[in-house]
Amino acid sequence: MNHSSIIRASALEYVRGVTSGEFTAEEFLSETLSHIEEAEARYNAYLHVEDGQKLLARAREIDRGIKSGQKVGLLAGMPVSIKDNICMRGSRTTCGSRMLEGFVAPYDATAVSRLHAEGGIIVAKANMDEFAMGLTTEFSAYGPSRNPWNTGYVPGGSSGGSAAATAAFECVASLGSDTGGSVRNPASFCSVVGYKPTYGLVSRHGLVSYANSIEQIGPIARTVSDAALVLGVIAGRDEHDDTTADAAAADCGYLEGIEGGIEGMRVGIVDEMTEGADPEVARAVERASKDLEAAGASCERISLDMVGYSVPSYYTITAAEAASNLARYDNLRYGYDLSVDGYEFNSYVAEARGRFGPEVTRRMILGGYVSSAGHAGRYYLKALKVRAKLTREVADAFASSYDILMAPTVPILPFRIGEKSDDPVSLFMVDLNTVTANLTRRPAVSVPYAVSAGGLPIGVQMMADSMQDKTLLRAARALEKRRAPLPEVPD
Amino acid sequence: MSRDGGSGSGGADGTAAPRPVIGLEIHCQMTSLKSKLFCPCRADYRGMGPNENVCPVCMGMPGTLPRLNAEAVRKGTMIAMALGCAIPERISFFRKNYFYPDLPKNFQITQLDMYGDTCIGGRGSILVDGGAVGIRRVQLEEDPGRMIYEGASARNRISLVDYNRAGTPLVEIVTEPDFEGPRQLRLFLQMLSDMVENLGVCNPALEGAMRADANVSLEGGNRVEIKNISSFHDLEKAVVFEIARQEAQHSRDLEVVQETRHWDAARKITIPSRLKEEEKGYRYLLEADIPWVRIDAETVESLRSRMPESVSEKRERFVSLYMIPPQVADVLSSDKLYSDLFDAARTDRNARELANIITTDLMGLVMAAAATAPAADRDAADGGDAQKKKRDDAASDVISVDGLRELADAVASGNMARNSAKQALHEMAKTGKSFAEVSSEMDLGLVSDESELLGVVQSVISEEPQAAKQASSNPNTVNYLVGKVMQKTRGKADPQVTLDLLKRCLSEG
Amino acid sequence: MQPRLITTLAIPQSGLVTEEEIESVSKLVRIKVADHREHVEKVRDMINFFDMLDSAGVEDDELVMDDVPVSRLREDAHESFGGLSGYVRQYRDGYVRVPKMD
Incomplete structure (x- = not known):
């Protein structure tokens, strides 16, 4: 591997290379840092890059450890980034919002401490839609990120910074968060792997809540195996999050058996998620099903009636939860400078919260509306019931017939910056294929599959039953292995 | 059942006023727990500097999640059982959303029966003074922080918040409007106070550990909520005042306005709340960060076996097992301090004498010692109940369990006359000497030579x-x-x- | 190009949400909105879209919730975080200063 291209290594290649002495952690990190400096001018993937000298010192420590035969962790000094809604002690955590401009986290998220414990080096906090509300990264208060495949296009969102940074080699892997597709959607748009774990597999301690009943932290990486490696590091029961699953269920060896193939698995292609898709996208999914059949799986079409109601249910629940989760931002205990002098409490809080961007403001008004005394029965409660019925329908499909449910990750191709940001309802439909996994708490992954005639990435989504994350990774790896070679991301 | 205070004043036209209807909402802090409801900060924040007893969770910092305290669930279940409640199969938590400076998340995590009966207890009933008082529900919730005001005039007044109390585990007990008068109210509160202490949940002597709001109406009339009542003593006064006020309205054919009134402790009256009625839009949401918790039959059984006996069970045991006269057993069983002392120092042989020594001599001695003891600095702000706390401390100064046992043994075995035992007890309390020392020095032993x-x-x-x-x-x-x-x-x-x-x-x- | 799906799921335009309602909800969630009209149309569109839930036929459905035994919860033990000074805005003696209540 020559000097300029070492940073294109996958995570597994990195670990092999650094532990075999092919290159040092310091070399790799230093290359990455100088590449970030150059790439950021084009992509705006990061909101905040950590102090390079401190990071390099950490890398040297890892190198000394490798030389002296000490344990350096599964990640062995690998440069990774995290979405800016994940807390890291002493580091700014803005959630892409001016509301939290001055906020420094007093503690590490569990995912962060687990990355650190396995020798991961967190180089930067990645750009995102404000408080993760959006699917283009255009709603970041610090400017949109750009798609490395075409900088006039959105990278998807809300973890757009994480996906763009991973695609553009500004890190080996990144952590995003997925509330309704926020890891899978940008992964699909940027041609990287995006993984949304079973709800409860990864601790949310330190993930700033948007819609806490359905969201998960998930890895974004350049290969399925890389995602599995990172997932293994961050997954598992955490006493700081009562909703995490027991250790036995959250087995850590996600790389184990990943090459086992898809032979004998039954794959259902969801009608409701493919019917209205862009023809190029629909054709990609068709080819993908042929690939899987060639690899020994059986594919057939399946209809899930409740999917048609998933998006309004999803937006109702997320808006109601967001209005509650974001209520704490009253600027009294932390936040930005705004003196309380001369204000009455309610007017101060309303004034301070005027800093939320328009999309967040809108969703909180929406959330207040659908959960208010007069409307909760018609909207919030009904949305919960739709979620319950959808969950039953999906559980039945897995129990009776299928190991994997497949569909396009996003029904349309990536679009231009500014193209849809003014039409919230048409943006809603971009979420149609991803929200079902969140509402039903099932694991789902977006695997890069093709590039359109216009040079834009197309991802394929696979979903498995609860706690079947290993099966899902095996199937995703089988698809990745079978697909036609993909072009390199343009420089 | 007797009714007193505030009842019976006739209307101007000579007809009697309708009977008063009273209900209570009692908030009891679980001060005996080691940690808060959702984080490992202290449950008893008293005596700490401002904002010292806080962490990212109870300060509502971004990204933090509540970590439900298992013992709070167990103790809450025990209170619910003691109040004769049905225990649900599963409990759940809700967010009550409203903005207030003492609420770090701008919502309070509490319980509701919104989607089935999922509060920690419900539909209970308890006999008080011969009448049944219904318990509508028992729920767990978090206490908010405390607001402090500085500055003389309203103009330059500064509001400060100490979040040490935020997240303290509370058990809220909501009664049916079953109380018929202040006497039953008083007896209920005393019983409840004994109960939570006896269950090892709360030290009711701590200032602010037990607080209550009351709903008062005259049968068929509008309901008035009374808030801002700082002690049970005042609660009774507030209710008596409010009944009299409503009866006076009634006698003048004036309708009682449905409203929230505050108790003005200085003027001893209730006044209409100046604050606007907070919008009722609490927008209750399921708290998805806390999974529903199963309270299975096995858990209920093991909690039942862990439950200390109730005051009435204790009294019954004292009378039937140790032949203690009923009046003595009444006194002894209703006070946890003394009934614990009794049980610790008791033998089959000395029980009767022991009960006698405690109720006729020791109680007086402890009371006197407590009256002269300086106030503990942690509770400088004395509530009426702080006396009780001082008394608990005084008791352990007066005599040890061993000393008490030796004294009662001596009387029961005929080695010491009751009169001498009284003297010995006073001497031990005064000097702190052991029983052996006192009995030999004072020559208090029996002359049997x-x-x-x-x-x-x-x-x-x-x-x-x-x-x-x-x-x-x-x-x-x-x-x-x-x-x-x-x-x-x-x-x-x-x-x-x-x-x-x-x-x-x-x-x- | 517009995916077909979006048109098949076209939303009823009941337009029942009033500007006053939206204004009162924005007060409820304590956000000062300079110009309500900016949000009214979009919020109304979104809420109209949510009206689709009416046809989901879930009135008789029950909610399904995960549960855990009491033994899975945090055991009652004290642990000090060691203070939050430096992370929380403090006024004097460690107090947090807040605006006056009306």
């Missing part, structure tokens, strides 16, 4: 020739002589030895 007693017996016989003569035929007269010997020895003569000696001397002539 015949040679020592013989002289006294002989002098009594010679001083009472009349009685001595009758004694051979009338046993009551012998007892009279024993009494005389006792007088001369100031109660120290061993009664049995004295009797034998007297009989011998008299028969010898």
Whole structure:
């Protein structure tokens, strides 16, 4: 591997290379840092890059450890980034919002401490839609990120910074968060792997809540195996999050058996998620099903009636939860400078919260509306019931017939910056294929599959039953292995 | 059932006012727990500097999640059981959303029966003063922080918040409007206070550990909520005042306005709340960060076996097992401090004497000691209840369990007269000496040595020739002589030895 | 190009949400909105879209919730975080200063 291209290594290649002495952690990190400096001018993937000298010192420590035969962790000094809604002690955590401009986290998220414990080096906090509300990264208060495949296009969102940074080699892997597709959607748009774990597999301690009943932290990486490696590091029961699953269920060896193939698995292609898709996208999914059949799986079409109601249910629940989760931002205990002098409490809080961007403001008004005394029965409660019925329908499909449910990750191709940001309802439909996994708490992954005639990435989504994350990774790896070679991301 | 205070004043037209209807909402802090409801900060924040007892969770910092305290669930279940409630199969939590400076997340995590019965207890009932008081529900929730105001005038007043209390586990008990008068109210609150203390949930003596709001109406009339009542003592006064106020309205044919009123402790009246009625839009949401918790039959059984006996069970045990007179058992069982002391120092043999010593002498001594003790600095802001806390401390200064046991043993075995025991107790309390030291130094032990007693017996016989003569035929007269010997020895003569000696001397002539 | 799906799921335009309602909800969630009209149309569109839930036929459905035994919860033990000074805005003696209540 020559000097300029070492940073294109996958995570597994990195670990092999650094532990075999092919290159040092310091070399790799230093290359990455100088590449970030150059790439950021084009992509705006990061909101905040950590102090390079401190990071390099950490890398040297890892190198000394490798030389002296000490344990350096599964990640062995690998440069990774995290979405800016994940807390890291002493580091700014803005959630892409001016509301939290001055906020420094007093503690590490569990995912962060687990990355650190396995020798991961967190180089930067990645750009995102404000408080993760959006699917283009255009709603970041610090400017949109750009798609490395075409900088006039959105990278998807809300973890757009994480996906763009991973695609553009500004890190080996990144952590995003997925509330309704926020890891899978940008992964699909940027041609990287995006993984949304079973709800409860990864601790949310330190993930700033948007819609806490359905969201998960998930890895974004350049290969399925890389995602599995990172997932293994961050997954598992955490006493700081009562909703995490027991250790036995959250087995850590996600790389184990990943090459086992898809032979004998039954794959259902969801009608409701493919019917209205862009023809190029629909054709990609068709080819993908042929690939899987060639690899020994059986594919057939399946209809899930409740999917048609998933998006309004999803937006109702997320808006109601967001209005509650974001209520704490009253600027009294932390936040930005705004003196309380001369204000009455309610007017101060309303004034301070005027800093939320328009999309967040809108969703909180929406959330207040659908959960208010007069409307909760018609909207919030009904949305919960739709979620319950959808969950039953999906559980039945897995129990009776299928190991994997497949569909396009996003029904349309990536679009231009500014193209849809003014039409919230048409943006809603971009979420149609991803929200079902969140509402039903099932694991789902977006695997890069093709590039359109216009040079834009197309991802394929696979979903498995609860706690079947290993099966899902095996199937995703089988698809990745079978697909036609993909072009390199343009420089 | 008796009714008193505030009742019965007739209307102007001579018809009696409708009967008062009273309901309560009691908030009880679980001060005996080691940590808050959702984080490991202290449950009892008293005596700490501002915002020292906080962490990212109870400060509502971004990204933090509640970590439900298992013991709070267990203790809450025990309270619900003690109040005769049904225990649900699963409990769940909700967010009550409203903006207030003492609420770090701008929502309070509490319980509701919105989607099925999922509060920690419900539909209970308890007998108070012969009448049943229904318990609508028992719920767990978090206490908010405390607001402090600085500055003399309203203009330059500054509001400060101390979040040490935020997240303290509370159990809220909502009664049905079943109370018929202040007496039943008072007895209920006393019973509840004893109960939570007895269950090891709360030290009711701590300031602000138990707080109550009351709903008062006259049958058929509008309901008034009374808030801002800082002690149970004031609660009773507030309710009495409010009933009288509503009756006066009624007698003048004025409608009682449905409203929230505040208790003005200084003026001893209720006044309409100045604050606007907070918008009712609490937008209750399921708290998805806390999974629903199963309270299975096994858990309920093991909690039941862990439950200390109730005051009435205790009283029953004292009477039937140790033959303690009912009036003494009443006093002893209703006070956890003394019933614990009793059980710790009790043997099958000394129980009756022990109960006697505690109720006739020890209680008075402890009361006196507590009255002179300086206020503990942690509770500088004395509530009426702080006395009780001081009293608990005083009791352990007065006497140890061992000392108490030795004293009762001595009386029960006939080695010490009751009078002497009283003196010994006072001496032990005063000097802090052990029973052995006191009994030997003060020569409080019984004189059972015949040679020592013989002289006294002989002098009594010679001083009472009349009685001595009758004694051979009338046993009551012998007892009279024993009494005389006792007088001369100031109660120290061993009664049995004295009797034998007297009989011998008299028969010898 | 517009995916077909979006048109098949076209939303009823009941337009029942009033500007006053939206204004009162924005007060409820304590956000000062400079110009309500900016949000009214979009919020109304979104809420109209949510009206689709009416036709989902879930009135009789029950909610399904995960549960855990009491033994899975945090055991009651004290642990000090060691203070939050430097992370929380403090006024004097460690207090947090807040605006006056009306």
